[in-house]
Amino acid sequence: MSDYSYVFNAHPTYIEDMYSKYQSDPATVDQAWRTFFEGFDFGASANGNGAIETALGSSNTTKEFGVLSIIHGFRSRGHLLSTTNPIRSRRDRRPHLDLSDYNLEESDLNKVFEAGGEIGMKNATLQEIIDQLRKVYTSDLGIEYAHIENKEKRMWLRDKIEGRNLENDYGLSLDKKKRILEKLNGASIFEKFLHTKYVGQKRFSLEGGETTIAALDAIINTGAADKVQEVIIGMAHRGRLNVLANIMNKTYETIFSEFEGTAVPDLSFGDGDVKYHLGYSSMVETPSGKTVHLKLTPNPSHLEAVNTVVEGFARAKADILYGSDYDQILPILIHGDAAVAGQGIAFETVQMSQLAGYYTGGTIHFVINNQIGFTTDFDDARSSTYSTAVASIVQAPVFHVNGDNPDAVVYASELATEYRQLFNNDVFIDMVCYRKHGHNEGDDPKFTQPQMYEFINDHKNPREVYVDKLTAHNAVDKDMAEKLEAEFWATLQDRLDLIKEKDLPYKYQEPEQAWRSLKKKTDASDYKISPKTGITKKNIDKILNHLMTVPDDFNLLSKINRLQKGKKKLLDQNNLDWALAELLAYGSILLEGKNVRMSGQDVKRGTFSHRHAIFNDAKTFKDYNRLSNISEDQGRFMIYNSLLSEFGVLGFEYGYSLATPEALVLWEAQFGDFANGAQTIFDQFISAGESKWQRMSGIVMLLPHGYEGQGPEHSSARLERYLSACAENNLTVANITTPANFFHSLRRQLERPFRKPLIIMSPKSLLRHPLCVSDKDEFSTNNRFEEVLVDHETVAKTKRVLLCSGKIYYDLLEKKLADKRNDVVLVRLEQLYPFPTDKVNELFDKYKKAEFLWVQEEPKNMGAWYFILNELRDTNIQLVSRKASASPATGFKKVHDKEQADILAKALG
Incomplete structure (x- = not known):
């Protein structure tokens, strides 16, 4: 038996009734209940303190079971009461964690219960037990993990969660708090600078979710402290520029020049893309002194489409650089709440995560939960309670956390990274925050969410909230907070001084060197003849x-x-x-x-x-x-x-x-x-x-x-x-x-x-x-790919040249041989693009008196015809095909056979 959830989900009076039957005759109850009552497997439960066995022997069995059940209830559903929303009250999800749900009463609060030993509080009062459970499970961090079937993973998380230092927030050191503040400084001031200098320009700011930067920093540092050598990040627009600046260390000068329009890219190798789609590679040094390779993959506007691209990239790197040791490479996917819930590719990405061909050792999914998608409220964007419902596919734990509590976010990020490194499974962090502006900086969000943006307008940003918290708890004084901000401004100035250094130092990895050795720009001369293969x-x-x-x-x-x-x-x-x-x-x-x-x-x-x-x-x-x-x-x-x-x-x-x-x-x-x-x-x-x-x-x-x-x-x-x-x-x-x-x-x-x-x-x-x-x-040697294949016929006899590609050639050939048509030449375009212009022009020159037809199986409006017509627009080539159609092909075999016969008859003439 992996746990006693089936017991704890039952009403205490029902449990007591089953226990009475068991005492009278064990054979009258189901085997699972017998196993439970016999106390099998209990020694491996949390803390191994015998709370269940004690409860079984208690004179107040129903009440003791009630306490055990409410403990389990908090473990499995306490997250529904957690205070994760920084701007408004949570919707009542009816978690059934009231005393009455467990046959307990107000009068029981001051009574001592042996069942408290289940959470390390033997002989504690019910009030003390409830208070502890609320601190652990209903604070600014709510954790979904009871759905995990694997006992080792579940118990590891339980021990971590219930064993953490509740007296000192999340047990973070003063140095970590200072680093968090530095990251919040960087994130907030970067956005403020862009907002004041480049008014109206799209940048998809991170404002409201700046704690993302502290979270990513914590993930990278925690991973590096283990075995991580490289981190691959995939994300859409929101916060991307901030991540580039404050995580990837892309120079401010480069980013600013892109806004100013002074960056003139080399367009000889393409047309480029908007600044919030571009990728970047860098190397950063963590506080422990370890250098980590970072890569942010480029992405389109199609949200979540980058997900499996990141996974494939990570798998390739693991295969060729890290000996398939997935602990050394860490994929991070940053999602929006609406996108991860609404885009089917998110499901596919998680579904393939444990398959042998697509395994990458687990991904950390970080959801920037703005509580809105473009202009759509969350209750119109999904049916699930959380946007992270996809996590249940692989029983991944989910950390729901308040974005205004950076300590909680960093704690969750570190714990999630430890979990990923230990168990090589996916893990989700759902950081509930908000979007300071509209979908982009030119949108007015009050058109569709007037009440929500009344809350947001009066709300301090995460950095301000954190400074207030630190000073209130004497973690840092005002002077230190101001000093840290001044130090950041000095750092910012240093970064701005890197005008002459467009790219930070970067050491190319072996596969990257291979790319650099290849030819970038190609022209027609590269396609005139294929290399010998x-x-x-x-x-x-x-x-x-x-x-x-x-x-x-x-x-x-x-x-x-x-x-x-x-x-x-x-x-x-x-x-x-x-x-x-x-x-x-x-x-x-x-x-x-x-x-x-x-x-x-x-x-x-x-x-x-x-x-x-x-x-x-x-x-x-x-x-x-x-x-x-x-x-x-x-x-x-x-x-x-x-x-x-x-x-x-x-x-x-x-x-x-x-x-x-x-x-x-x-x-x-x-x-x-x-x-x-x-x-x-x-x-x-x-x-x-x-x-x-x-x-x-x-x-x-x-x-x-x-x-x-x-x-x-x-x-x-x-x-x-x-x-x-x-x-x-x-x-x-x-x-x-x-x-x-x-x-x-x-x-x-x-x-x-x-x-x-x-x-x-x-x-x-x-x-x-x-x-x-x-x-x-x-x-064999000296052979190569042939872009065009031509039947060998004498020029003088040829009346018709049939150009085609693919399988239709064999149908034409059989018809030609059957009809003994020596006046027809069959030409196969084996490669359609790049179009073999020179070789095709040679045919027109060679067979000047012949009629040229393009023959295809596909309907007129499909296949290669319009492409061929454009490429040979200066010729009189004609078409033989199926008629234009809305459907690619008929569903009736007899109709198909007649259509095919008609094409052959028209082609051979």
Whole structure:
């Protein structure tokens, strides 16, 4: 039994009745009650003082159980009474913590109860017990932890919470209080300076929530005192500039110059972004003298979208720098209360936190709870009691704390960090505060919250509240408070004097050095011809032989055995299909000492049962990684079946790619159509991240695409959407038709002197199409990716040139061969963007007398047509396709077959 919550939630008179039955005949009560009454497992409960056993033997059993129950009630629901709101009274959440709820009365308050031993107060009066419980559980810090099933975690927290120094606030030393005041000084004066100097400019100030700075400082220092070497922070706008200045140590001069407009960025590598979206890296020295790397990731306005990007980045750093010791790298996500409750990505982020492929050792979630989202009150923004309800997914503890009590906030932050480092689980800090201004500094919040802002207007800021508290308790005198403020102003002046030093000293980490060695700006010349990506015949044979061999003691499933025989027959003919080519590409990269990471739904087997990168033993059920142990010094092949998520998982893999320029990172959609669930990550990060934030990524998105009559949700990966986002060489978009070209496209990702995201409309029916094979020689040295593939026909005979991409080529080829049409040339655009202009123009020059058609399976308003039309606007190219449609494809097989036949008939003429 992990605890006695089922007992304490029962009414005391019911417990006494059950106890009487147990005394008469133990067999008449449920086993769980028998276990409880026998006192099993009690020795491990808080303090081990025998309070329950004493209560069982008491002559006043009902009252003693009542006291035990109210103690448990405070532990599990006391947070509902905590004084966490700095500007208004809390709503009554009916926590049922009145004496009457436990068969206790006012007259019992002066009575001594043995049950007080449960909280270390044996022989205390009920009044003393209640007073202690209120100090612990209903102060400015309310803690949710009773929902945690793991007894060790729950008891650790209970001991920490109930054992803290209640006589001296939260047991913080005078030095810590001074540091808190210094951080509040920095946060408050920074905002005041910006507010007076840059009136009306958006800055999404932290005013009302300045204690965030003291909290982050405490988290970083506590983590550094353990094993933390690096902290990765993700946050939206509110307070971001303050975090950059007072946590990341970005120079004031740099920030001010961005406001002044005197900062003229180098736009040769993109268009930049607003100041409150930008990222930053720095190194800070903690009070203990330890230097910690800090990184604030850039983010878009799409709230919470950065969450899994941070997690992927942290996982990559853990893998490549810290030997998967997650204690050395700490992800912190800073949320708004409305966003963490309303954005589904917050759920996905927490849900993936304990999965093997996405584990980062626990994240500290810090909620700046402004009690409002844009203009929406919290009771219109969520159904849950707290904005942090998502924490229950992984039974993470939640510290609800009053933002006007920096001591409580810092105590909660330190305890949360200790918990994360000890148990490597997520933990939430819900700092209830307020937003001094509107959503931005130009908004008038009184339009929608007039009463709330009456409270706020008359409310002192957290720094003023803290100074009053310290001086009232003689922790510091007024003179010292003023001295600390003067010292801060001196520090501020020193920072302002760094005009000539735009960047503070920073030592680049190994993967960062790798990024710096890559080419930043690309132009058309970089895409005229792909680099050679073939490998030696020796390595081809080595990898293929390894793929076709399993350990002697491994028991293949009968179907896998048949598949292997089919592959063997293919190889005997010197051919490779799509799956073999893909695995060969990964194996070749691994042999070069580089890592490959892949995730997505069912990727180990492959949605279409084609990849089989992992075999499972038919008898022992253990798995076998087919790409492991090719050589002793090879890279790591990491492949993970993901949770049923697109948004979160693609964000994670994008984040992983940002930290690993020398690794191949892939995400595969189960069907390409399902990538629309991750469109936010594509739009906000992948397609524009380089232009906005100067952050390259080599991530590969495999999006199964092709019309096989499987209906509107299983046909189109919406190629048109990706092509519409193409500009300034930001992406590579391909619709490939041969295994060899697929092989070369993957290897090209790491061969180029730059990194670009790669989107591949990967096939479905072609995975087993008898014509979709490549000769082994096509993978060898001196071969490369071919952007355009052309049938070999004599120019004089050619009447029609059909341009296409992807799977439709094989349908056209079969029709052409069946009709014996030697006057038709088929041209495959294997790469659509960057568009192979020179090679396509050569075709128009070569076949001047021929009619040119673009043939696609997709409806006219989808697919590549409008992109092609724009690229070839000076030609007379015509279209053959399905008619324009609201739906990507028909849901009726017979209709699909007729549409496909019509396309082929029109194309061949």
